[in-house]
Amino acid sequence: MHRQHSHFHCTRCDRTFCLDDAGMPAQPAAPRVPSGFAIEHVELTVSGVCAECGARMPRRPADTP
Ligand SMILES: [Zn+2]
Numbered sequence: 001m002h003r004q005h006s007h008f009h010c011t012r013c014d015r016t017f018c019l020d021d022a023g024m025p026a027q028p029a030a031p032r033v034p035s036g037f038a039i040e041h042v043e044l045t046v047s048g049v050c051a052e053c054g055a056r057m058p059r060r061p062a063d064t065p
């Protein structure tokens with residue numbers, strides 16, 4: 001069962017990783033919603049490159065002419 005936690009989405013391999021509370025805000029700030037709407041779940045998703053892809057990619061691809 002998914003409890004409230006953050007996710008990391010890798011933009012290279014398109015995988016989503018569950019992040020534990022460590023290092024992440026436990027409760028992302030709830031956004032404002034129109035009146036009549038009720039928030040049941042707030043989730044923070046971080047986008048970037050995972051360790052696996054990061055190791056595979058050259059560090060600075062734009063550096064080579
Ligand atoms: Zn990846």
Ligand SMILES: [Zn+2]
Pocket residue numbers: 002005006007017018019
């Ligand atoms: Zn998850």
